[in-house]
Amino acid sequence: MQHLGEVLARRKAAGEASLLVYAMAGSVPEERFLSVVDALSEAGVTGVEIGFPFSDPMAEGPVIQRAASEALRGGYHWADLQRLLRACAERLPCAVMTYLNPIVQRGEARAVEEIAAAGGSALILPDLPVEALRPFREARRVHRVDTVLLASPATQEDRLATLVRKSEGFLYLVSRFGTTGLGGGDTPSTRGREGDLAPLLQRAHAIRPKLPVLVGFGVRTEDDVLRHRRAGADGVIVGSAVQALLSDGRPVAEVVERVRPLVEALHAPLLPA
């Protein structure tokens, strides 16, 4: 079982960019979920972020919101996640992404211990402020589960420095003002604008040169991957673009066809834009 943070750091040191794929647990049957993970692994994806559904996902756009309510309607539970995680972690390095409340109700220490026991190596909580990191740091020393912090184009300089220093495994840089995915693009809550990421990435690398920084939110095309790499990202995270296919019941092959060009864009030589 590979540790996500270690794999990302190794790839960064070797000058290789990384690609994580996000998918919501419980939004499709477990068997299908695992065959997708198998195919993604084959296609050269670096790791998987498994979403655990929360009733009130504040940072999500329509695609992942719908996937979460589907999963909850189907009665998805923490025990199901542990089983899925165990199977996924045999295939690819895995992170769990959810919101703070399910973790708090489980108990931070216990939740982290259970993620570690199932083979997960990172936890991503978009509503966890760096000020509330303490219970997770202690759990990390014991169980080696990284707590990944998020930064955004709105993040100011002093705050970015704190986030870069305290994030574990990698830094998740949100690409845009907005929620996950690109939504319909026509309502005020989805019409986000991409931030100028290059200065943020530069600063992050200067503060902690070995920490991988991955860009996510709204990543869907090869151009997105190339643009973020040119800006200095060590990798990208694709979520809604893949989840939309899963939720629509598209065949595994189609999911892979969607992701393959993005993997290729990881290795493509970077020409000036």
Place this chain on the structure above:
Amino acid sequence: MPEWYGPYGGAYVPETLVPALRELEVAWRSSRRDRAFRSELERLSHDWGGRPTPLYFAENLTREVGGAEIYLKREDLLHGGAHKFNNALGQGLLAKRLGKARLIAETGAGQHGVATAMVGAKLALPTEVYMGAVDMGRQRANVQRMRLLGAQVRSVEHGARTLKEAINEAFRDWITNVQTTYYLLGSAVGPHPFPSMVCDFQSVIGREILRQSRARWGAPPDLALACVGGGSNAIGTFHPLLRTSTKLLGVEAGGSGGPTAVGSASLTRGRPGVLQGMRTYLLQDAEGQVLETDSISAGLDYAGVGPEHAFLKDSGRVEYTAATDTEALSAFHALARTEGILPALEPCHAIAEAIRRAREMPKDARIVVTLSGRGDKDLEVVGAHAAPR
């Protein structure tokens, strides 16, 4: 201005909102000390809003109940028909000061949406209000009011399609448009600084109660009650009374009242968790999924509660209880019949409890209930239930 109320409160938000919340806190800290800001707020509250609101002795109701004297703090007489005006005006002026070009708000019963739409019109700020589809159905008059005041009402179609979902959607809009938009949150909930800022703006209720009761009978009331959804009229009532000897009682919505129904009573039936930026009492299942709530009053139909109430409950300074839909409805009819007042269904929960308590208290004791809004918006809902005989 506290960020924490014991273990409750905080600011559990996506990173994109952190700078905006800081900016807001700084602006509010300087505004509340700024004479020009305060006198503008006071002038508009007085001339445009109708403050101060009366403290009204409900003599007929008192006689019928046959116990302690019941007084009503008439926030229903405020411009727009509810206490929501106090906060919407204050934050609207703050938005203007911050140079924001657009207001967004969530609304449950529509009272906060109406107040924000009024303020948006007055201050020439384009306004969009998120409202659950279920609430739009049961509070049609307020949807119409918002539209006539020039606001756009955006229907929220997911989850239980009530207040909690409207708040989620407003936050998503704010995350997306944070550079140009002011989120005018309507209750004493959400991430810091909203709970303490909203409490500040609503505390005018309790300050007036204190002044009026001292002028009238030379002492604070023996008991003060308010209904609690998010808890803004309640915290505004309680806060200035915390240091007096007044007994304080918050009344949540017990919903349909069945043995397994949670209603919307997060303090009396929930446990602590993290939702919508704050740590507070929540109605949730064993794994931390937030439950769907039920209440006859859209304004109380919320699974969380302001973090200061969570603290006041634990500390024992304020007692919290719940009244059912049926109890609220009979309080509605009692007030209509005895006093010629049609109250909103939200404060009817507090009136129901006040009637119960008045019976157990001596006749020379004085109870103040905050009548947080008027009932025009609820005529359809009340009409759908038979009046008790």
